[in-house]
Amino acid sequence: MTTILDTVTGQKAQPRHPEKAHKPDNPVQRKKPDWLRVKAPVSLKYQETRKLVRDHKLVTVCEEAGCPNIGECWEKKHATFMIMGEICTRACAFCNVRTGLPEALDADEPNRVADAVAKMGLTHAVITSVDRDDLDDGGAEHFAHVIRAIRVAAPDTTIEVLTPDFLRKDGALEVVVEARPDVFNHNLETVPHLYPRIRPGARYFHSLRLLQRVKELDPAMFTKSGIMVGLGETREDILQVMDDMRSAGIDFMTIGQYLQPTAKHAAIDRFWTPEEFKALETSAYAKGFLMVSASPLTRSSHHAGDDFARLRAAREAKLARKGA
């Protein structure tokens, strides 16, 4: 049996996922299909982004989740900031972010994030967080502080938040929406029947309702959600999720291949082919999404800036068609 120790923090080595330590191993498939091969992150611009993140004492989901796109994104100075620490209170079976008891919120973090966004010259900033079930508001007020700080430091930058589900945190969603991000993203992650195994601390219909509520509160705000495939779902399951998302008024859907971080995480059921992703994209557009990104390496925040520009253009084109 494998034990995954966290030595990144420089503290005494400890299990990165204590709740998974006793679980049997799911051997990691080392041989990946060609379409999932990525270049090693080595460029000068990648190093510059890394330094800026370190200098500002920030955490990124790019590193914490072991994202395969980090070389490409950081070379373009795109990074997704993960606020409220690097320890998550949930224990999802697919996620590589550390789990345990988080530390107190850092009141200066919103300013540091905003400063980094301004220095990087980001046209579109993506802000996500760990789950903070330990906080009364799930961290909603902290999200709002970050959004407002970016508005001051970088007024031309558009802002996308990728939030937790705020389960049992009454009033939290409203606080984030009131801070007026441009895009409200919350991932459904997988199909409903896999929730007990893959996302046991979450509820599919709660997450869906959260996104529907965003539209009710602010119909102009773009909503976005995504799933991973390769966990045991069928094409029919995914088509049903698309229908559910459209019923909740979601504008933008992302679909990417699940990659297993360690032997303690859920095993890969299969690799979906680029052709299958293309077919999913076609079906999603047919169901009325304004934007769809479906490919093996699609992640919520991959190309988020370019995608936001296309999303806005798609809405304008749709409104123009209606008005014609």
Ligand code: SF4
């Ligand atoms: S896809 Fe998102 S999480 Fe991955 S490296 Fe790019 S910005 Fe970071």
